Amino acid sequence: MKYEIQPTLPPPANTVGAIGWMRKHLFHGPLSSAATVIIAVLAVYLLTPVLQWAFIDADWIGDSREACSSGGACWVFIGNRLEQFLYGFYPSEQTWRLNLAFVLLIALIAWMLIPRLPGKGWAGAITLVIYPIIAYYLLIGDAFGLEYVETHRWGGFSLTLVLAFVGIVAALPFGILLALGRRSAMPIVRSLSVTYIEIWRGVPLITVLFMASVMLPLFFPEDINFDKLLRALIGIIMFQTAYMAEVVRGGLQAIPKGQYEAADALGLSYWKKMILIILPQALKLMIPGIVNTFIALFKDTSLVVIIGLFDLLAIVQAASNDPDWIGFATEGYIFVALMFWIFCFGMSRYSQHLEKLLHTGHGNRA
């Protein structure tokens, strides 16, 4: 007889590996098994025709609707109109200007996002102050030998980006002022800020756009004429400022009270305290909130179709009513959905990542 310790037996075969995982996560009870089976069957049942339509039967190459004869999706429609979907009615020999503006923006954003690159403050300042000026002259032209492109020729995805970017960049300073106003000790400043914020947050963007397009011209002397884009932008900025103010307020509230008191103890004036001590810390905390409002605004820019601007959604909508391509609305919508989804999902992932990164646990909050 030997009294040696026997080697441990391997775990039962049905608790490890693929089978074990499936038993644990897919078939751990009658209800769960039923759900798994139903979902699997439905998925096969529904996905097959969708995949068949979108890929296998789809038409990819061609230049007119005659190319779409196989009964599947007609991606020819998208490919054919892609330039219009991206640039609107911007003169096609000038689209390099839009591309350049876009590439510059991407480069600046990459500078801000990649942690290894130095000078984040500069990147932010350039994006918020210098870049808009460059982009303005690039897009509109009429200076530096660039051809003038009227705003009614803008459209498509580039217009969507312009609306969202201007909306967020212009709303940031006003939002900071309003948030400071809301936390101010001066009763009149505070109540005015609260009134502004609550009014704009309480109404839908559509009514704001309506207001901007029909009421704004009434507010100014007759000889001042706004173009449609500017009116929409004013509406969007007024609306977005209120949301931005709430994000900034959240950031301000997250700064520990000791920071305010320390600044006061050093004898800093109000603006010095805010600009040197509070805002730099608060702005960092606000980035996820700003990204989230940006996502909301990015999706909301599609509403400008109602006041007659041709953003990405509107231009695809118009193209799908074109007699040459009628009947391919679904393909168009899927394309728009994909564009929006990629941007929004990417940004929301980034903001979640930031939230985790910034979750460093401040102590007592003001």
Added chain:
Amino acid sequence: MSKEKSRAHEAPARKKHDSGTRFWNDPGKRALVFQTLLIGILGFLIYTVVDNTLHNLETRGITTGFDFLHEEAGFGIPLSLIDYTEADSYGRTFIVGLLNTVLVSVLGIIAATVLGFMLGVARLSDNWLVAKLSTLYIEIFRNIPLLLQIFFWYFAVLRALPSPRQSIELFGGFLNIRGFSVPKPVPEDGFGLVVAAFVIAIVASVILVRWNHKRQDATGQIFPAGWVSAGLIVGLPLLTFLVSGMPLSLDRPELRGFNFTGGMTLLPELVALWLALTIYTAAFIAETVRGGILAVPKGQLEASSALGLPKRRTLRLIVIPQAMRVIIPPLTSQYLNLTKNSSLATAIGYPDLVSVFAGTTLNQTGQAIEVISMTMAVYLTLSLLTSLFMNWYNKRMALVER
């Protein structure tokens, strides 16, 4: 920096000369001056805007005021919950639009809540496939603009339906490009009894639940009040309905010529808007629900199982009450968002407040300022009521700590 220092040194020295601080260094007085200035600038701005507006209105020949509300509207509205004809006033178009907004909002809120709760719970499911499917749904629909979803349902799905003659029969109704025609229940004499039975059943259930609570507190015995009340609320009206000889007939839709008559028709615009609002908002509600459930500390679940409560009762007595405390405030703001988003109706022509009143009425009368302010006031009132409710709820639900 040096400027700072020198000022710091100066300050006490100056104090010896003057009896008080300088006017500009007194925060109270400075605030007063600043606020007076602010009011002055604001007042001037408002004055200029009002002046410009009055001048512009005069040159365009538009009279201000709310008199236009009594004028005849002269346009039809395809869906109205109250009696409305073209001969009615503009004021009535406001009410009709408002009711239509309320209709789609209420429908959307109910459906989105049900779907959202299901998805939120499903995302936390132990079943990998269920959880992933729910995540997929949420991530897809939250990141696509609502307007695009409305367009998709309206133009790509509902516009592609067949004409009334080739209608698809579905659950006893007819689905076609003009909408979904379903039989309309018409109450006959004696239907009031059924309604009365329903009311009685609800009252009885409330009393039953209260009695059960009291008895449980006193004796510890539990009476299955939930099941009995459910039975009462369903059973009693049903019984009355059968006993009183089924006083309800169905007005079935019939194909006459090119369209259906009789029954009731759900407008395709309403269906598209309802679907899109539900699907979009449900994704957000699901996230709220998930957050609320995750906010219940693990210790609560462990304590509950240590007390020997079965899984179901743990859910009902421990998890849900504590999760609801977290869920309800963001949930109400989702409801508010849904109501505000219902204004996108105007893009597909569902006759809601913005579409009817801020659209057609505004175009016909040109009374931009009055119409837009009335429309905004409606949404503003709703949002103020919501925030009042939220404050009240938060106060009521705030943890009473010892």
